[in-house]
Amino acid sequence: MKLRMVASAVAISAALIGGAGLSVWPARANAATLSGGFDVGPGGFQGNFNPLAATAGFTWLSVYFEPLVTYDEKLQKVVGVLASSFDVSPDQLTYTFKLVDAKWHDGKPFTSKDAKFTMELARDAKSGSVLAARLKGVASVETPDEHTLVIKLTAPSASTFDTMTKMLMLPEHALASIPVDQLSKNSWWSTAPIGTGPFKFTKYVTDQYVELAANPEYRGGKPALERVINRYFANPAAAIAALRAGEIQFTYVDSNDVSTFKGDETFKVIEGDSFVVNYLGFNHESPIWKDLRVRKAVMYAINRDAIIKSLYGGAAKSANCAYVADQLVPKGVETYAYDPEKAKKLLDEAGWAQINGGKPITLLTYYTTPLATNVLAAMQAMLAQVGINVIPRAVDTPTYNSIVLNSNPDVSQFQLVYAGLQNGPDASNINVGLNENQIPPAGPNIVRARIPDLNAALDAALSEPDPAKRDSHYQDVCKVMNADLPWATMWVANRYGVVSSKLKDFIWTPAPGGGPFQAHPERWSISE
Structure with a gap:
């Protein structure tokens, strides 16, 4: 996978659309x-x-x-x-x-x-x-x-x-x-x-x-x-x-744009942790993801370190559950290091050819920036190498929400999502995305995860009044996520803003x- 070619596409697309604008503006600022x-x-x-x-x-x-x-x-x-x-x-x-x-x-x-x-x-x-x-x-x-x-x-x-x-x-x-x-x-x-x-x-x-x-x-x-x-x-x-x-x-910028501002005294770059884990969310109502070996294959098929280095410029951390903070990640969790051969073996064992038969899988997202487009292209190519054919579909946020939050969704419209959910500053935030009692219309568990051990770990963390004990419950959440993979967790990236001096x-x-x-x-x- 030649990620440098993908990364250069970011610069090319940015150059092509950099002059794009809207037709009516307020008076120039003073x-x-x-x-x-x-x-x-x-x-x-x-x-x-x-x-x-x-x-x-x-x-x-x-x-x-x-x-x-x-x-x-x-x-x-x-x-x-x-x-x-x-x-x-x-x-x-x-x-x-x-x-x-x-x-x-x-x-x-x-x-x-x-x-x-x-x-x-x-x-x-x-x-x-x-x-x-x-x-x-x-x-x-x-x-x-x-x-x-x-x-x-x-x-x-x-x-x-x-x-x-x-x-x-x-x-x-x-x-x-x-x-x-x-x-x-x-x-x-x-x-x-x-x-x-x-x-x-x-x-x-x-x-x-x-x-x-x-x-x-x-x-x-x-x-x-x-x-x-x-x-x-x-x-x-x-x-x-x-x-x-x-x-x-002032504006938000992607990590690949930051270098163009550094050293320029007319601007100041603000950097910080996004507190958001990006993930590929399996729609658990789709039969293609029922076998855990298939979900594990997705994790092994994606070279997260290469994407982080080439597209994010190193400004992200691989995530093996919803968390990357040291106190929330227990020792011994599987790191899912890039291993396409292992991914192929798992797919063969699961009977992927019979489960999917090479059919295209819709990958829905609301991330529409040039960086996100190239990240999706990289993941698409990596998954294709092991026989998983995904087709990204980027839409605006209201359209995305109308599809994934529908109480009677069309599974074909989002067999897989590329999304983000808060993993802090309060670790409880991910409960709404994974607890079975939050499945739409009750809440935004859009992947329709139904994992009893995960529900129990989340409920225990939420009901623990002692902050000193709460982290151990979130470590249990991490263990279950890492083992059962309701999501294929990718990374937690830094975010950036640029302001005039x-x-x-x-x-x-x-x-x-x-x-x-x-x-x-x-x-x-x-x-x-």
Whole structure:
């Protein structure tokens, strides 16, 4: 496999599309306006800006919406945003949040009623909420006064705070009149949304850009910038071209683009762990993957080290389960070193010729960047060498979700997926992608994994109240994943952003799904 040829294709495709752009742009940025490609990269454009349905785009959404709590910028601890304080009862069943004095962008006060309203919407799958499955353990939501929210659980859950970081607060007075089952695609999200954040929504030009204006009444003080603009790009190359032209001051970039910025003092490269494991997900409802030997053959057939070296420039770590953090990976797990002959032998033993007969296998993904295209091409070629014929199909995120989350899916449309799921900063995140009780429509276990030992290991980790003991349960999760292969885990890659050196006090973290995290947009500024 000559990966250098594949890698060069990245540069060629980037050169071909680097000048691509959209036809309508906001005014050129000045010292009072920050423009960025906030949604460039994995996950892409969120469409109607509904945080209940968002699986990405939180870097942008949290500029005008806010959660009760979020992660700090290093993704190491949970801190308050709309909660001035929070605590957990000794039995881990009661979470109490004291709320700050804040106002919605229309001037009405933010209260515990809004927090309860948001929580109830997030718990209701009819609202389109992607958090509903994570909140099944909530017994009640209480509001003893306007500045106190109390959440009671049926059993301890280690993932509660992580889930709360993704729950951006919504105004009851603006949304209560909309039927819950009509909420997810209502035009309110893209025409007149109101939050409590430092910037207020002013305009959306379809598929072009969103413009926000400073909120002079923000409780943290009037923001330093007058406007923040999020521009949408067809691909990272177009965003990079806009960045170099001075049209934007920030964008996500792929690892293969980083070297072009290093040494250039007009830009700063931000690097960090993605906390996302990329994997080939076997649709367990497809008969072709029933034999474990076939799933193992896929692992042995792909030269992950070569792909990481040639396409990622070394900026990734091979993953042999959902985790790569030392404390979560037990000793002795199978490393699945590249061995195409072993892959062929396993396929022969499993009767692959009779199981599949050389038929093409649809490999569905929402990763559409030049880097991802070349990664898929490399994997396709490697699998072909052992007799597995995959045909990649890249679609936008909404299309992908409509296919894989369908409660009655067409198996032929996604026998295999190339996707990513958070493996941190809270290790519990992968539960929704693998636990049998999260199979759609209950949750996003899109591969329809039904592995009793894996369910038991995940449940034990989630219900363990002692953080010191929790890691051992996640090691059990890793062991089962490594042995039974619900996914063919590939790698955890670094992620990168590039910012203009003129940006001051700008915080961006390569967080899963774009965050959210403590970024303090009210402090961002641009020097002349």
